[in-house]
Amino acid sequence: MIPKIVRRGLPLLPLAALAGCNTVVMNPTGDIAKQQADLITVSVLLMLIIIVPVMILTVLFAWRYRKGANAKYEPDWDHSTKLELVIWGAPLLIIIVLGLITWVSTHKLDPYRPLDRIDENRPIAASTKPLEVQVVALDWKWLFIYPEQGIASVNELVTPIDTPIRFKITASTVMNTFYVPTLAGMIYAMPGMETTLNAVLNKTGDYQGLSANFSGEGFSHMKFAYKGVSAGDFDAWVQKMKTNPGVLNRADYLSLEKPSVREPVRHYGQVETALFNRILNRCVAEGNVCMNEQMAQDHKRNQVAAAVRALPKTSAAQMADAEICVVPEAKAALVSTNNISVKK
Incomplete structure (x- = not known):
């Protein structure tokens, strides 16, 4: 048999475990982290506006309409405008407020955004x-x-x-x-x-x-x-x-x-x-081409090839006759687009 005092203390074990937790997330020392912690706190409190009354009403309804209770019997009741306003209006207002807070915080706490303050003061x-x-x-x-x-x-x-x-x-x-x-x-x-x-x-x-x-x-x-x-x-x-x-x-x-x-x-x-x-850019090892250099070269080749393809046939022919040096992609574009031969 478990002693009575131990049985009474069992429900408190989860709280005792939480007492040893590191609460740095909710008690940070950086301004950005503090604002994020405040955002969590405000969001939870707003949601509790709905959660707490629902939990209280759950117990209240179970007690009020228990077997043998002297509750008013209304089998034909099906609508209450006041009740509908509360049921739909309160959650809607909370969603609007949460949406506004989220929108503002998303921009204000953008990690790429340069800081505008050391702290709130x-x-x-x-x-x-x-x-x-x-x-x-x-x-x-x-x-x-x-x-x-x-x-x-x-x-x-x-x-x-x-x-x-x-x-x-x-x-x-x-x-x-x-x-x-x-x-x-x-x-x-x-x-x-x-x-x-x-x-x-x-x-x-x-x-x-x-x-x-x-x-x-x-x-x-x-x-x-x-x-x-x-x-x-x-x-x-x-x-x-x-x-x-x-x-x-x-x-x-x-x-x-x-x-x-x-x-x-x-x-x-x-x-x-x-x-x-x-x-x-993945090029620490000797001989590896840096990603940014490779992308710049590819972009330049694509630009030249696109410009060559946009030239009129006479201009392309003149370019070929003048033996202008162009990149291989541009030469290929001249041949395919203008049906001419390019001198090496």
């Missing part, structure tokens, strides 16, 4: 330049490059508080999600693509970031330390990092890119110029 001057951090999701670790400072770190992110931060995010192989709960919402990291997150941290401390999108064997350990420091401490950290002899070049990156689990924190005092762009 401090706006950002138009001339303020954000700190840029380039983020690369690897298997199964995180690489952070500070292009203006010329340094990089693995599985450790350090930023100053009250400073706008612009994250440029990509991935090496598979899709991941860059997520720092205390800072802002989740942003996808995808190979060959760049996503952006603008955010700001308002309180110093040690926090944690992670990948929130399953990406294979080492996914559960794909976490990193996030440290929010003062502006002075950040400058000191940068100077200390620059004294590190580690250099992150293309060869080192290709080695780092290989899958590994529980990768320790690493620091690099120097970073090869434009390394992030090479990662983004």
